[in-house]
Amino acid sequence: MLRRRQIGKAGWGWSLFAGVISLIYFFPVLWIILTAFKTRADTLATPPKLFFTPTLDNFVSVFSRTMVGGQEAIDTGFGLFFFNSIFIAGTSVLLALIIGTLAAYGFSRYPLRGNDTYLFIILTTRMLPPIVVIIPIFLMFRITGLSGTYFGIILLYTAFNLPFSIWMIKSFFDELNREVEDAARMDGSSERRVFFRISLPQVTAGLAATAVFALILTWNEFLFALLLTGTETRTVPVAMGRTIGGEIGVDYGLLGAIVSLFLIPVFVVTFALQNQLLRGVTFGTIRK
Amino acid sequence: MSHPTEPQGFVGWLLSPERRGALLVAPAIFVLFVMNIFPLMWSFGLSFFNYRANRLTVPSFRGLYYYERVLTDPVVWERFQTTAIIVGSSVLLQLIVGFLLALLFERAFPGRRILLMLVLTPMMLSFVAVGVFFKLFYEPTFGLLSQFVSVFTGEPYAILATPTSALIGIVVADAWMWSPFVMLLVLAGLVSVPKYLYEAAEIDRASWWRRFRTITFPYIKSLLLLAVLFRTIETFKLFDIVYLITEGGPGSSTETIAVYVYRLAFQFFRTSQASALAYILLFVVIVLTNLYLYGVQRRSQEL
Numbered sequence: 355m356l357r358r359r360q361i362g363k364a365g366w367g368w369s370l371f372a373g374v375i376s377l378i379y380f381f382p383v384l385w386i387i388l389t390a391f392k393t394r395a396d397t398l399a400t401p402p403k404l405f406f407t408p409t410l411d412n413f414v415s416v417f418s419r420t421m422v423g424g425q426e427a428i429d430t431g432f433g434l435f436f437f438n439s440i441f442i443a444g445t446s447v448l449l450a451l452i453i454g455t456l457a458a459y460g461f462s463r464y465p466l467r468g469n470d471t472y473l474f475i476i477l478t479t480r481m482l483p484p485i486v487v488i489i490p491i492f493l494m495f496r497i498t499g500l501s502g503t504y505f506g507i508i509l510l511y512t513a514f515n516l517p518f519s520i521w522m523i524k525s526f527f528d529e530l531n532r533e534v535e536d537a538a539r540m541d542g543s544s545e546r547r548v549f550f551r552i553s554l555p556q557v558t559a560g561l562a563a564t565a566v567f568a569l570i571l572t573w574n575e576f577l578f579a580l581l582l583t584g585t586e587t588r589t590v591p592v593a594m595g596r597t598i599g600g601e602i603g604v605d606y607g608l609l610g611a612i613v614s615l616f617l618i619p620v621f622v623v624t625f626a627l628q629n630q631l632l633r634g635v636t637f638g639t640i641r642k
Numbered sequence: 643m644s645h646p647t648e649p650q651g652f653v654g655w656l657l658s659p660e661r662r663g664a665l666l667v668a669p670a671i672f673v674l675f676v677m678n679i680f681p682l683m684w685s686f687g688l689s690f691f692n693y694r695a696n697r698l699t700v701p702s703f704r705g706l707y708y709y710e711r712v713l714t715d716p717v718v719w720e721r722f723q724t725t726a727i728i729v730g731s732s733v734l735l736q737l738i739v740g741f742l743l744a745l746l747f748e749r750a751f752p753g754r755r756i757l758l759m760l761v762l763t764p765m766m767l768s769f770v771a772v773g774v775f776f777k778l779f780y781e782p783t784f785g786l787l788s789q790f791v792s793v794f795t796g797e798p799y800a801i802l803a804t805p806t807s808a809l810i811g812i813v814v815a816d817a818w819m820w821s822p823f824v825m826l827l828v829l830a831g832l833v834s835v836p837k838y839l840y841e842a843a844e845i846d847r848a849s850w851w852r853r854f855r856t857i858t859f860p861y862i863k864s865l866l867l868l869a870v871l872f873r874t875i876e877t878f879k880l881f882d883i884v885y886l887i888t889e890g891g892p893g894s895s896t897e898t899i900a901v902y903v904y905r906l907a908f909q910f911f912r913t914s915q916a917s918a919l920a921y922i923l924l925f926v927v928i929v930l931t932n933l934y935l936y937g938v939q940r941r942s943q944e945l
Contacts, residue, residue, distance in 0.1 A: 368751045375746055380760040382818065383767065385786070386775050398784045453669045460666025472667070479678040481927045483879045483900045485907055486920035490684035491677070513677030516670055545662070574768035576882060591768045598774055606778060613771040620766045625759055632830055 383617075390610035397606040412611035419608075431585075432593065432612070438583075439590045440619060442504065443572040446511035450568055451561060453512065454519030459549060461520065462527035473521070480517045484577055492581055502584025510578060515568040522567075526560035527553065562630030566623065573620050590616050689917035701914075708918035718919065721899045728813060728898060729877045735817040736873055737866070740824025747825070748832045765822045773886025776815040780887065805895030808888050812896050815883055820873060827869045831862030867938050871931065878927060899923060 377384075389397050391408035417432050461469060491510070500506030530553060538548050576591045583589060594612050598604045624631065656665065689708055691701035712718055747758055764772070782788045782800040791799035802808045835858060843853045881900040884890060890897030890905075897905075903923070907916035 366752060368749060369753050369757075372746050372751060372757050373753065375743075376757040376760045379743070379818075380763060382775065382779065383760075383763045385779075386767075386771065389775075400784055401789050402784070402786055453673060457667040457670035460663045464663025464666065466663050466667070472671075475679075476670075476674060477931075478924070478928055479674060479682070481875055481878075481931070482682065482924050483881065483903055483920060485881070485900065485903050486685055486917060486924075487678065487681040489688070489907065489913055489917070490681035494681060494684075509673065510677050513673050516674055520670060545659075570766055573766075576768065576770055591770055594768065594770050598770070604774060604778075606775075609771070609774060613767065613775075616768070616771075617763065617766060621759065621763065624762060624766065625755075628755060628758070631826065632833060 386610050387614045388610075389606050390614045392607050392610075394605065394607055397610075412607040413615070415608055416611050416615065430593075431588075432590075434586075435588050435590045435593045436615075438504075438587055439573065439616070442508055442511065442587070442589060443569060445504075446508045446572055447515060447565055447568045449508070449512040450515035450519045451523075451565055454516055454564070455523050455554070455557075455561065457516075457520050458523035458527055459553065462524050473524075476517045476520055480514075488577065488581060491578070495582055501582060502587055504587055507579065507582055507587060507589075510582065511572050511575065514575075514578075515572060518571075519564050519568060522564045523557065523560060526557040530556055559630040562627045566627050566631055569623060570620060573616075685917045686921060689914055689921055691914060693913050704914070708915045709922070711915060712919045712922060717894075717902070718899075720894070721897055721902045724809075724895070724897060725878065725880075725899045727809065728816070728880060728896075729874060731809075732813045732816045732820075732877050732880075733870060733873045735813060736821045736824045737869065739817060739821040740869070741828055741866075743821065743825040744828035744832055747829055761825065762822045764819045767819065769882035770886065772815060772819055773883050776811070776883070777887045780811055802888055803892060805892060808892060808896050812884055812887060815887060816877065816880060819883075820876070824869045824873065827865045828862055831865040832858065835861045871934060874934075875927060875931070878923075 388404075390412050391410070392403070392406055393409055393411070396403050396406050416430065418429050460466075461473060466472065495501040495506055498506075500509075535548050535552055538552050539545075543551070574591055575589075576595060579589045579592045580595065583592060590612065594609065594616070597609055597612065655661075688701075690703060690705060692704050692707075693701040743761060747754060747761075778784065779786045780788075780801045782798045782803075787801060788799045791797075801811045839857045840853070843857060848856075879900050880898050881904060884896055884898050884901050885904070888896045890901050899919075903916050903919055906912045906919065
């Protein structure tokens with residue numbers, strides 16, 4: 355009789371091993387989170403303190419703190435910045451998904467003359483260091499009055515997410531079995547019905563994975579947000595960057611608190627879409 | 643059965659089947675044109691004029707002058723070398739670490755979902771956070787690394803003080819942040835391998851290496867190649883981490899080409915020269931990408 359070994363299953367021993375490795379890998383993040391609960395003296399203690407009396411002061415100062423020379427604690431505006439980040443990233447990811455899905459379906463099912471050239475040009479727009487396009491974009495935003503508006507920054511982020519989204523979603527459409535689509539057409543389904551009822555439902559895992567990647571990139575974008583958002587539309591990374599330029603050095607506890615709070619939304623979304631992420635990440639490179 | 647009335651006139655012309663492809667891609671092309679391609683062409687134009695972003699004088703045409711300056715500038719070649727070293731070692735490290743992590747998470751085990759999330763978090767941090775906190779970790783007096791090393795040597799360790807170790811510091815920070823991305827791609831490949839292939843190998847008593855080479859590797863090969871492409875393009879643009887951790891120092895030993903472009907554009911206000919350099923950079927990346935894609939295609943045809 356053949357000895358049957360379960361392939362792909364492991365027990366608690368493996369959990370322990372993976373746990374240790376994961377914790378080592380996670381350690382810098384853990385340290386940032388711990389720093390958020392430390393007093394200013396503890397953040398720079400030598401030797402570094404792993405055990406300390408936790409304080410929530412840093413989290414309070416994220417939202418309201420006494421400015422240098424001020425008497426009373428004032429609102430730092432972080433509530434608004436958090437809203438801005440969620441609103442701007444959410445809307446632009448959604449827009450990139452909608453426009454990207456349409457384009458990907460077009461490129462995949464109704465190839466244009468020079469289809470591959472278009473796709474390559476789309477990819478090259480991701481290759482240039484952002485610093486190069488920032489000067490004309492900055493001038494363009496100033497001339498058209500888009501500077502400091504939600505509309506401007508959302509449109510810009512949508513454009514940034516499009517190349518990646520189109521390439522990724524197109525690969526999912528390419529992977530689908532077209533015979534099912536053709537059969538539906540033979541049965542008299544309109545093109546719209548084929549798209550919404552047959553093609554689109556089969557790529558949802560891919561769309562979820564694309565959304566997670568686009569969200570992570572947009573969520574943390576710094577340079578364009580710095581130059582193109584105003585005080586009303588400022589995002590958290592920009593506000594984060596402003597806290598490190600203080601005259602009394604970096605307040606690591608405060609920064610740690612901002613980083614920790616800012617991590618929660620993407621963490622939750624990624625966790626919720628984790629299964630899709632693994633299924634959808636293949637970019638259609640695996641032939642069935 | 644009633645047919646929906648066909649739209650007439652312009653709308654009818656627009657919605658006709660032969661324009662369906664063009665119509666579907668039109669919104670994407672429009673957004674990309676306004677926000678990417680138009681600014682690209684604008685800055686391409688700027689690279690031929692002596693334009694300075696901090697002056698109001700009318701720029702005059704200088705032709706290829708700035709391209710000539712960039713190509714004869716020895717500093718540019720040094721920055722290219724630094725960038726190549728960082729890209730090469732960081733992408734290699736990401737591949738190794740990402741691959742090992744993927745092997746760790748290939749099997750199902752209790753607590754896998756939550757541990758996988760822990761490993762993915764570095765990718766979700768903002769560059770500002772990674773930059774500032776790695777600078778703290780590397781700091782000679784308070785930094786964790788220095789404290790750790792001094793347990794053994796008794797002396798504080800300043801990793802950012804010498805050119806080579808500063809490069810290592812940058813590469814470690816970047817690879818730490820992006821290895822999870824490679825892991826995700828490899829993991830997706832690993833879990834897609836049909837189980838019956840492994841069972842067949844088990845019956846044939848195939849060695850671990852043989853099983854890896856003939857079953858596992860073909861499934862993850864294309865994903866690995868894709869990971870290399872994406873990570874190379876992104877690492878080539880590496881700016882934030884370098885700027886925050888070392889600002890290019892000590893001296894200029896860790897200054898990447900992207901940091902140099904930034905300095906040219908926003909510290910020296912040589913806007914045109916920066917644009918010219920950026921275009922040469924774009925050209926290099928396009929050529930490398932094409933060579934790479936060409937190589938990948940030839941490989942897959944040989945097999």
